[in-house]
Every structure is written in structure tokens, then in C-alpha cells.
Amino acid sequence: xxxxxxxxxxxxxxTGCITYLVLCIRFVYGFKHYKPVFSFKKRTVSVVIAARxxxxxxxxxxxxxxxxxxxxxxxxxxxxDDDSEDETAEVANKYIEAGLNLHYLxxxxxxxxxxxxxxxxxxAVYTAQGxxxxxxxxxxxxxxxxxxxxxxxxTDDVSMVAGYSRTLLPDWKKASLVQKYEHLDYALSYxxxxxxxTIGKSWACVGQNLAYRRSxxxxxxxxxxxxxxxxxDDVNLLQLMRNKGYKIIFNxxxxxxxxxxxxxxWKQLINxxxxxxxxxxYQLKFNPEFYFILFSLACLYWGGLIMxxxxxxxxxxxxxxxxxxxxxxxxxxxxxxxxxKEIMKFYPVWLIIQSFFLVFTMILGQFNIFxxxxxxxxxxxxxxxxxxx
Numbered sequence: 001x002x003x004x005x006x007x008x009x010x011x012x013x014x015t016g017c018i019t020y021l022v023l024c025i026r027f028v029y030g031f032k033h034y035k036p037v038f039s040f041k042k043r044t045v046s047v048v049i050a051a052r053x054x055x056x057x058x059x060x061x062x063x064x065x066x067x068x069x070x071x072x073x074x075x076x077x078x079x080x081d082d083d084s085e086d087e088t089a090e091v092a093n094k095y096i097e098a099g100l101n102l103h104y105l106x107x108x109x110x111x112x113x114x115x116x117x118x119x120x121x122x123x124a125v126y127t128a129q130g131x132x133x134x135x136x137x138x139x140x141x142x143x144x145x146x147x148x149x150x151x152x153x154x155t156d157d158v159s160m161v162a163g164y165s166r167t168l169l170p171d172w173k174k175a176s177l178v179q180k181y182e183h184l185d186y187a188l189s190y191x192x193x194x195x196x197x198t199i200g201k202s203w204a205c206v207g208q209n210l211a212y213r214r215s216x217x218x219x220x221x222x223x224x225x226x227x228x229x230x231x232x233d234d235v236n237l238l239q240l241m242r243n244k245g246y247k248i249i250f251n252x253x254x255x256x257x258x259x260x261x262x263x264x265x266w267k268q269l270i271n272x273x274x275x276x277x278x279x280x281x282y283q284l285k286f287n288p289e290f291y292f293i294l295f296s297l298a299c300l301y302w303g304g305l306i307m308x309x310x311x312x313x314x315x316x317x318x319x320x321x322x323x324x325x326x327x328x329x330x331x332x333x334x335x336x337x338x339x340x341k342e343i344m345k346f347y348p349v350w351l352i353i354q355s356f357f358l359v360f361t362m363i364l365g366q367f368n369i370f371x372x373x374x375x376x377x378x379x380x381x382x383x384x385x386x387x388x389x
Contacts, residue, residue, distance in 0.1 A: 006310050009303055013318060016300025019293060020325045023195070030198025031333045036252065039155045045075040045147055046130030046214070050120035052082035054138035055091050057261060061140055062095040062102070070147040075134075077102040078127055080120035083110050103127065114377075118223040118233045121207075125217055134211045135234075141168060141259040142209075149256035150211045159216040159246035160238065162202070163209030164190055164337060168259040172342060177349075179262045181357075182269055184350045187339050191330055194337075197250035202242050203290040207234035209251075209258040216246050229377075232279045239286035252336060270361060277365030278377065302359055323351065 047065060051058055058079075065077055079102060081088050092104040107123055110116035125133055134150055136142060143149075153161045167183045169175045175183070196203045220240040226232055242248060263269045300322065307315035327347075334344065364370065368377035 009306060009310065012299040013303035013307065016296045016298075016303060017318070017321060019296035020300060020322065023192075023293070024325050024329050026199050027192075027195030027329055028332055030195055034198040034252070036153065036249075037155055038152050040152070041154075042071065042074055043132050043151055043154060044130040045070070045132045045134055045151060046125075046128030047075060047077045047134045047136070047147070048080065048121060048124040048128060049077070049136060049138055050080045050082055050117050050124065051084065051088055051138035052116070053084045053086045053088070055084070055087040057139035058088060058091050059094075061136070061138060061142065062091065062100060064142045064144065064146070066095060066098060066100045067144050068147050069144050070151070072099075072101065075101065075147055076128070076130060078105065078124040079103070080105045080107050080124040082107050082116050082120045113227070115223075115227060115229065115231070115233070118227055121233055122223050125214065125222065128214060131214060132211055133214050133217060135207050136210075136258060137208045137260060139261045140165070140208050143255055143257065145255035146258070149253050150209075150251060153249060153251055154211070154213075157247050158249055160202075160205075160210070160212040160241055160248040161251050162193075162197070162205035162238070162248065163211070163251045163256050163258060164194070165206055165208040165258045165260050166190075166338065167262040169262060175262070178264075178266050178269055180346050181350055181353055182263055184339070184343060184346050185354065187334075187337050187343075188326075188330055188350070191333055191337060194250050194252065194333070195329065197248075201289075202238060202248035202250075203287065203293070204235050205238050205248075208260050209256065210234055210238075212237075212241065213246075216241055216244070220244055229279070231275045235279055236286065243286065254336075254338070257338070270357075270364070271370050273357070273361040274364035274370040277362045278368050278370065279365075298359075298362060301355060305355060305359065326351075 049058075049061070062077070068075070077100060079088075079092050081092070081104065083106075089104065089106070092102060096102050096104070105120075105123060105127060107116070107120045110119070113119045121135065132151060132154060134147060150161055150163060166186050167179065169179060169183055172180070172183075193204050217237075220237070223233065223237065225240060226236045229236060238248060263272065300318070304315055304318040304322065307318060330339075330347075331344075370377070
């Protein structure tokens with residue numbers, strides 16, 4: 001029995017190793033040969049923001065939007081207030097008076113829906129007049145070139161543009177351990193995702209920096225097919241559009257990069273990543289290829305840890321193999337994503353934590369053990385509705 005388990009483990013880990021190697025070769029080739037195509041056509045834009053009790057952070061975001069270099073007559077901002085209990089409305093009125101073309105929507109009835117954020121975003125999109133929908137979160141900070149940079153990639157055949165988001169750490173040395181881990185993990189994950197885009201694979205994105213055609217949103221039925229899922233207003237929407245044949249690309253320009261606020265505790269990070277990984281199980285129907293990639297990498301990560309109980313020398317070899325592959329993948333494009341040599345010195349610490357952290361949060365995510373804006377997933381509803389995806 002012992003030998004059978006060992007051989008099964010070797011097969012699974014080998015699958016992950018081969019997948020890693022193939023992705024490494026394809027990503028390096030993709031980054032070297034990727035050439036973006038730009039459009040100089042000015043399009044109307046609707047920036048949509050869903051916010052709940054984000055009055056403090058919202059002021060910074062609205063100030064950034066007020067100072068965009070994009071023609072003010074060509075964009076509007078729609079703030080969907082998810083029944084906030086703070087001064088969100090007052091902040092919105094302040095910037096309306098300052099001249100920002102902002103439309104304030106008060107969203108109610110969050111207790112009657114599983115995913116209040118999806119409802120807020122959907123109401124905002126249905127109110128929007130722009131050809132392009134540009135979304136971000138209320139706690140983000142966008143550059144003054146954000147709108148113009150994202151719009152510039154909408155050639156006539158492009159329907160969605162995914163962007164880069166990173167945590168805001170003014171002083172790396174003063175950041176806490178969990179904030180350093182989150183920052184580097186964000187960056188390295190994005191490098192992998194961006195590598196996918198260079199070879200024509202749109203597998204994931206985040207709503208903190210995402211743009212898409214309003215017509216495409218309507219065509220896929222908005223969030224109607226994924227409203228039973230508490231999270232995934234970004235990655236699952238991307239999969240709906242991808243399955244419809246829409247072209248999706250990535251914006252590699254630093255003029256489009258967005259900052260988001262760092263978390264303050266491991267508990268917050270565990271909850272956040274468990275929510276993210278909860279969408280993994282739905283990729284089997286949305287995108288089998290992406291699911292296979294995730295499964296293969298999970299075999300490599302989990303298998304490497306389990307191998308310690310069978311053959312520690314082989315486990316160390318697997319670890320060394322992973323380190324070599326990751327350094328090839330990450331070091332080539334890291335300068336594009338603002339990852340300095342000082343930040344990369346944290347890689348060994350990240351590797352140790354990530355090996356266990358990813359496994360832990362994946363397990364929590366598959367059982368929907370997380371909370372988002374006071375809501376917990378309805379596992380029974382998710383199971384029944386998933387059959388209709």
C-alpha cells in the first residue's frame with residue numbers, strides 16, 4: 001500500500017513539474033515577443049465603483065479621478081453605495097461640487113441577495129452611458145493616466161482589458177511580515193497571469209483594475225449566470241466573456257498600474273485568499289484548461305510537502321526544481337511590475353510561507369470558508385446553481 005501511494009504521488013508531482021516547465025518556456029517566449037497594439041480613438045468611459053463604508057479611502061480615489069488626463073467630457077464616474085453606514089454620500093457630494101462628473105447611486109436590499117457587490121456593480125453598469133466600463137475598488141489609488149492607458153488598448157477587436165494591481169507600501173523596510181508577503185505574492189501571481197496573456201490565454205483578472213465593453217457585459221447576461229456565487233465578479237465575468245469568444249488582453253504599461261491598500265493581519269489575508277481560491281472549483285466548467293493548470297500546480301505544491309513523509313531527498317529535489325523554474329519566470333519580467341532586488345530578497349521567506357499558506361487557503365476556499373462584507377457563501381445554493389453554469 002505504501003509503494004502504491006508513493007507511485008501515485010510521484011505521478012501527480014511529475015504532472016506539476018512538467019506543467020511548470022512548459023509554462024516557463026512559453027511565458028519567457030511570450031514576454032520576449034509580446035507587442036501591444038494601441039488605438040488612438042477616444043471612447044466614452046464609465047468608471048464604476050462599488051463601495052460599502054469606504055468614505056475614508058474613497059476620497060483618495062475620487063481625487064485621482066478628478067485629475068485624470070482623459071477628456072473630462074468623455075468619462076463619468078458611477079458610485080454604487082452598497083448601503084454604507086458612514087459618510088460615503090457626503091464624500092460623493094463633495095467631489096460632485098468639485099466638478100467631477102459623478103453619479104451617486106444608493107443601493108439597498110443587500111440582505112436579500114447573496115452577493116451585494118455584484119448587485120451594486122450591475123446596477124452601476126445598467127446606469128452607465130459609456131462604451132467602456134472601467135472598474136476599480138473604493139480603496140484603490142489610480143494614476144492620472146489610468147483611463148487613457150486602459151482605453152488605448154481597445155482596438156476594434158478587443159472587448160476586455162485586464163490590468164495590474166499591487167499593494168501600497170510606502171516604506172518596504174517598515175512593512176510588517178504579512179504585508180511584505182502579500183505584496184510579493186500579489187506581484188508574482190500577476191507575473192504568472194500576465195505570462196498567460198502573452199501566449200493568448202486569458203485565465204484570470206481582478207476587479208481592482210478591469211475594463212470591458214458595456215455591450216459585451218450585456219451580451220453575456222451581466223452577472224445573472226454567476227449571481228449565486230458570493231465572489232468572482234471579476235474572474236468569472238472574464239470566463240463568461242472568454243467563452244463567448246471575446247478577445248481579452250492585458251495592459252503591461254505602468255501608466256495603468258493601480259495601488260490597493262494592504263491588509264493588516266494574517267486573519268484578513270487568509271479570509272481574502274480563501275475567497276479568491278473558492279472560485280477554483282468553478283473553473284472546471286468555465287475553463288477546463290485553466291482548472292488543469294491549477295490542479296497541476298496544486299499537485300506540485302501539495303505533493304512536494306507530502307513527499308517529505310516518503311522521501312525527503314526527493315522532496316528537496318522538487319523544492320529546488322520549483323525554485324529554479326520560478327526564478328526564471330519571475331526574474332525576466334519583474335522590472336516591468338516594479339519588483340526591485342530588495343523586494344526579491346524576500347523570496348525565500350515568501351516561498352516557505354506560500355508553500356503552506358496556499359494549500360491551507362485552497363482547502364478553505366473549496367469549502368467556502370470565508371466572509372465577505374458580512375456575507376457567507378450559501379453552499380447549498382452554490383451547489384445547485386453550479387449545475388446550470
